[in-house]
Amino acid sequence: MSGHGSGRVERLLEGLAAGDRTAISEALNLVDDRRSEQRQAALELLDGLATRPLPHAPYRVGITGAPGAGKSSLLNALVEKLRASDAGIGIIAVDPSSQRSGGALLGDRMRLSGGARESGVFLRSMAARDRLGGLADATQAGATVLSSVFEWVFIETVGIGQSECEVAQLVDTLVFVAQPGAGDTLQFMKAGILELPDIFVVNKADTGPAAERTRGELESTLGLTASPEPGDWRPPVLLASAQDRQGIDTLLDALAEHRDQGLKSGRLEARRQSGEQAFAVDSLARRYGEYGLERIGGAQAVAQRLAAPGPRSIFAVVLELGREIERAVKPG
Amino acid sequence: MPNNPKLEQTDRPWMIRTYSGHSSAQASNALYRSNLASGQTGLSVAFDLPTQTGYDSDHALARGEVGKVGVPICHIDDMATLFDQIPLDRMNTSMTINATAAWLLALYTAAAERQGVSPDQLQGTTQNDIIKEYLSRGTYVFPPEASIRMTSDVVAYTVAEIPKWNPINICSYHLQEAGATPVQEIAFAMANAVAVLDAVRARDDVPEETLGRVFGRISFFLNAGIRFVEETCKCRAMTALWGELGRERYGIDDARMLRFRYGVQVNSLGLSEAQPENNIVRIALEALGVTLSRDARTRSLQLPAWNEALGLPRPWDQQLSLRTQQILAYETDLLEYPDLFEGSHVVEALTEELLSDARGELQKVLEMGGAVSAVENAYMKQALVESHTLRIQAIERGEQSVVGVNRFEETADSPLTADGDASILKVDDSAEREQVERLLAFRSGRNDDEAKAALQGVEDCLKNGDNIMPASIRAAHAGVTTGEWADTLRRVFGEYRAPTGVGSARGTLASEGTEAVRTRVDALSETLGRRPKILVGKPGLDGHSNGAEQIAVKARDVGMxxxxxxxxxxxxxxVQSARDEGVHVVGLSILSGSHSVLVRDVLERLTKEGLGDVPVIVGGIIPDDDAAALRAAGVARIYTPKDFDLTRIMGDLVDIVGEAAR
Incomplete structure (x- = not known):
């Protein structure tokens, strides 16, 4: 076992700065570790990452959609394209855990093809653990680790409701992958998650009319739910075929456009801030409940604390606020 | 008739074969000729994994696999050597080849032409059944649609040019090996046949009136398990269902074309490593199951060797299998009578039950878009993984008896296995080197321009939709190699990766043992700070993933x-995946005999990556000597077919990970 404390954290920070894959893996293990002394080291690491200037501007993309929609193969096609321009890519793929045993089958997906497995792409699978339909606890921290190394960070989740909300808070652009076939859209509308994605992709466009029909349905449904203010982003509905490598460039263009527009309008910065707030509030509420949260002044107080300058990661702030709640609710 | 129920003329026996081939074309040719001399009546060629998956013997992925599970065939000279002094106009050859079936048939046709034998004289079978490769056997290369197109190319070509050839042998064999119940075996095989027939019917170059002939050329390859009464009824049910399909779906009324023709290799799944001599009896009973009913009797039979679960059989082991068939065909009175079950209520009722369940299951697959869709959406694969899980569980719990394994385990020392690893065949390690040398010499001796032009011809016909066979035969004559041909197809079609079916497979039922391990896994999670994470992978070209899948599902079920x-x-x-994923233990599964090379390679790379402390376990058909060597090289545990108790293996994993974490 590796040593604890700041010597190890320093070594990991150096390793991450150098893009060392063993260090990336160890850092991901560390932020996933629940033992208290390891959590302390993890916080140190994340604080270190929060204060260190990065040589690149990382961009996070969420890929979500129903099982079988072809998320992995679409991601595979995207990665192939991005690799052609030498971009560094980190991927976190979240799979559900068995509610009965706590175990999980991960990585049972379209594998990254030979070229994509070369040094430029890093893939970590995570189990959602006890979070039914949600992200893994370590996903947020894992994304922070990968963002410190790679320009592109993808987070792939199985979409069954809850995970869309959580992944939307965590990424800069959320891509929803739909597959041709009736029924889907209606369900998503019911779930109220149709307003979250920034880009819709109807995969398996090789099916022709069926894909066109699904695109039409999605477009008209979106037209009903969203009436954008001028300057707002209007989610496009794209057609793609991961199998035939069709529509991948269009998707990359849409990603670039969403990013540029977000940077220019300031929306991206605001989204990242509100995403961090939501993460902090959710973590605290999950642990201490609404009652606990109110003891320190609720979501607003959390936002203020996060906005305060200081060399700390949001994870450290969450821990600090948690301690305050514990003190506040302790009798006497 | 009441006085003499005997047939007027005794039936001709089925085709007697042994599935064989190893090391090199020359060594396999010697084996074939000695088998024919001892009374075998047909040949059944086993190709090595590089040949089956379209790689030349000198390709990186072929390392350790050349000549292991079959014969390496890289070019026309290899094929000519394989059939040296075997007149192909009189031989009936069955080739177990799928993704690259069109190519191996092209090489066979070209080699025959060299002997002066024209295609229309050739008799035999190309397995050419890609769907079961996705489901069970794993030697697929191309995506389903492209593969079905090639299958139908071979069908269309042979019906016109090699009329006595069976272009496809729909395999339910491998479905049973993957855990299929009899109903699943029947239904999935029929769905598979429908996918091929529909594809052929949709072609412009197959006129409607030849559809009957196409139907008549489709043959099947079945499995026969130890429940031989049920297996007899399965064969009868398939005979009936095939007739129904032909009449109702394809409008065929010629009784000869409607005949259900099938060959059999009896079960390997049920052969035990413990008290392996018991397999001799199992094999004989299974052979009886598919020959007993005259109306549904197999056309050809291959019996495995009794020691298959230990390693590669020796010539003597194969001879014993051959003699078993000969006793059944020539010594017993089996072939002297009409169907023994005529008028049997019991057999009729069981057959009817299988038939009606299978109709329902077939309908279900057809409704989801047929076999290709049911591969892509993993329906069939998942169903098989689940059935297999239930089977293993039943053995683990003692509900299903396997004599010598979970009942009557006590045994005297067996003189048959007293010599240890001398009781199996070892492929000489020099086989790979010599094959590569021959390949390099062949390449430097051929006319490269001709080969290149012939390859271009193959590529052109892939792109403009022409039948691939004529161009492939030209390429075979021009000296194109197996790897070059397949690379061209990979470039045009892309490579496919089939769903594993484990992701959403329902797991095992709770049992006391499982609960106990689960508790230990939870405790271990506390020690580790996170849940134990295991990587399960199959290195090399071997596609038999059933064992690895069962380990994966079980590990999830105990909480890993x-x-x-x-x-x-x-x-x-x-190794890259082990590092990126941050796993606590690596499990490797290899059944092709290439374990020594591949496992060592993984161990060395792990050490180089600084992951030397991640324990490695290995499962497969691994002879004792090799196991000892691998343990010495650092493998934590080795499991062979006799280790059927998955719960115990999971307990070991907890120990191993716990020790490594200390």
């Missing part, structure tokens, strides 16, 4: 996080 990356991984990919 499992990264299952499926088949055909290079050691480099496995």
């Amino acid at each position: 996080e499992v990264v299952y990356d499926g088949i055909r991984l290079t050691p480099e990919e496995i």
Whole structure:
């Protein structure tokens, strides 16, 4: 076992700065570790990452959609394209855990093809653990680790409701992958998650009319739910075929456009801030409940604390606020 | 008739074969000729995994696999050597070849032409059944649609040019090996046949009136398990269902074309490593199951060797299998009577039950778009993984008896296995080197321009939709190699990766043993700070993923996080995945006999990556000597077919990970 404390954290920070894959893996293990002394080291690491200037501007993309929609193969096609321009890519793929045993089958997906497995792409699978339909606890921290190394960070989740909300808070652009076939859209509308994605992709466009029909349905449904203010982003509905490598460039263009527009309008910065707030509030509420949260002044107080300058990661702030709640609710 | 129920003329026996081939074309040719001399009546060619998956013997992925599970065939000279002094106009040859079936048939046709034998004189079978490769056997290369197109190319070509050839042998065999129940075996095989027939019917170059002939050329390859009464009824049910399909779906009324023709290899799944001599009896009973009913009797039979679960059989082991068939065909009175079950209520009722369940299951697959869709959406694969899980569980709990394994385990020392690893065949390690040398010499001796032009011809017909066979035969004559031909197809079609079916497979039922391990896994999670994470992978070209899948599902069921990356991984990919995924233990599964080379490669790479402390366990058909060597090289545990108790293996994993974490 590796040593604890700041010597190890320093070594990991150096390793991450150098893009060392063993260090990336160890850092991901560390932020996933629940033992208290390891959590302390993890916080140190994340604080270190929060204060260190990065040589690149990382961009996070969420890929979500129903099982079988072809998320992995679409991601595979995207990665192939991005690799052609030498971009560094980190991927976190979240799979559900068995509610009965706590175990999980991960990585049972379209594998990254030979070229994509070369040094430029890093893939970590995570189990959602006890979070039914949600992200893994370590996903947020894992994304922070990968963002410190790679320009592109993808987070792939199985979409069954809850995970869309959580992944939307965590990424800069959320891509929803739909597959041709009736029924889907209606369900998503019911779930109220149709307003979250920034880009819709109807995969398996090789099916022709069926894909066109699904695109039409999605477009008209979106037209009903969203009436954008001028300057707002209007989610496009794209057609793609991961199998035939069709529509991948269009998707990359849409990603670039969403990013540029977000940077220019300031929306991206605001989204990242509100995403961090939501993460902090959710973590605290999950642990201490609404009652606990109110003891320190609720979501607003959390936002203020996060906005305060200081060399700390949001994870450290969450821990600090948690301690305050514990003190506040302790009798006497 | 009441006085003499005997047939007027005794039936001709089925085709007697042994599935064989190893090391090199020359060594296999010697084996074939000696088998024919001892009374075998047909040939059944086993190709090595590089040949089956379209790689030349000198390709990186072929390392350790050349000549292991079959014969390496890289070019026309190899094929000519394989059939040296065997007149192909009089031989009936069955070739177990699928993804690259069109190519091996092209090489066979070209080799025959060299002997002066024209295509229309050839008799035999190309297995050419790609769907079961996705489901069970794993030697697929191309995506389903492209594969079905090639299958139908071979069908269309042979019906016109090699009329006595069976262009496809729909295999339910491998479905049973993957855990299929009799109903699943029947239904999935029929769905598979429908996918091929529909594809052929949709072609412009197959006129409607030849559809009957196409139907008549489709043959099947069945499995026969130890429940031989049920297996007899399965064969009868398939005979009936095939007739129904022909009449109702394809409008065929010629009784000869409607006949259900099938060959059999009896079960390997049920052969035990413990008290392996018991397999001799199992094999004979299974052979009886598919020959007993005259109306549904197999056309050809291959019996495995009794010691298959230990390693590669020796010539003597194969001879014993051959003699078993000969006793059944020539010594017993089996072939003297009409169907023994005529008028049997019991057999009729069981057959009817299987038939009606199978109709329902077939309908279900057809409704989801047929076999290709049911591969892509993993329906069939998942159903098989689940059935297999139930089977293993029943053996583990003692509900299903396997004599010598979970009942009557006490045994005297067996003189048959007293010599240890001398009781199996070892492929000489020099076989690979010599094959590569021959390949290099062949390449430098051929006319490269001709080969290149012929390859271009293959590529052109792939792109403009012409039948691939004529161009492939030209390429065979021009000296194109197996790897070059397949690379061209990979370039045009892309490579496919089939769903593993484990992700959403329902797991095992709770049992006391499982609960106990689960508790230990929870405790271990506390020690580790996170759940134990295991990588399960299959290095090399071997696609038999059933064992690896069962380990993956079980590990999840006891509470581990499992990264299952499926088949055909290079050691480099496995180590990269182990590092990126941050796993606590690596499990490798290899059944092709290439374990020594591949496992060592993984161990070395792990050490180089600083992951030397991650324990490695290995499962497969691994002879004792090799196991000892692998343990010495650092493998934590080795499991062979006799280790059927998955719960115990999971307990070991907890120990191993716990020790490594200390």
